[in-house]
Amino acid sequence: MPDKKFYVxxxxxxxxxxxxxxxxxEAVIGFPGAEFLAVTTLAEARTAFQFPNRQAYQATRRAQTFHAVPPPIAxxxxxDAACSGNPGILEYRCVHTTSKKELFYQGPFENGTNNIGEFLAIVHALALLKKKGLT
Structure with missing residues (x-):
C-alpha cells in the first residue's frame, strides 16, 4: 500500500x-498556473502552507538540508580514480585528508574504467589501513 500523501x-x-x-x-486541474506540492505528513503540509508559495517553502527546505550536512572528518x-576513456588508461590513489600526504598511487593500467578504479582504490585503502591498524 503506498504511503499516504498530503497536498498543499x-x-x-x-x-x-x-x-x-x-x-x-479537483482543486488544481483546469486552473492555469496551479501551484501545489505533495508531502508525506500533515505537519509538513501545515508548515508548507504557512509560506506564500511553493518556491519560498522549497528554498527554506534546501537551506535546512544544507545546514544539516556535517563538517568533513579531518x-x-x-x-580517487581517473580514467581517460571508457575503457581507457586508469590510475588511482589514496591521500590523507589533512596532511594531503599520498599513501599510495597505482597505475597506469590499460583497459580500465573509472568505476573499477574507484572500487580498487577503496579496497586497496581498506586493506592498507587494516594492515597498519588504522581506523
Whole structure:
C-alpha cells in the first residue's frame, strides 16, 4: 500500500491542505498556473502552507538540508580514480585528508574504467589501513 500523501495547494480553484490526490486534483486541474506540492505528513503540509508559495517553502527546505550536512572528518583518507576513456588508461590513489600526504598511487593500467578504479582504490585503502591498524 503506498504511503499516504498530503497536498498543499497555494494557487488553484480552491486552496489549502488536501488529504489525497483526488481532492487535490479537483482543486488544481483546469486552473492555469496551479501551484501545489505533495508531502508525506500533515505537519509538513501545515508548515508548507504557512509560506506564500511553493518556491519560498522549497528554498527554506534546501537551506535546512544544507545546514544539516556535517563538517568533513579531518582525520580521514580519500581515494580517487581517473580514467581517460571508457575503457581507457586508469590510475588511482589514496591521500590523507589533512596532511594531503599520498599513501599510495597505482597505475597506469590499460583497459580500465573509472568505476573499477574507484572500487580498487577503496579496497586497496581498506586493506592498507587494516594492515597498519588504522581506523
Amino acid at each position: 495547494v497555494w494557487k488553484g480553484l480552491s486552496t489549502g491542505i488536501f488529504d489525497g490526490w483526488q481532492r487535490c486534483a 582525520e580521514s583518507y580519500c581515494v
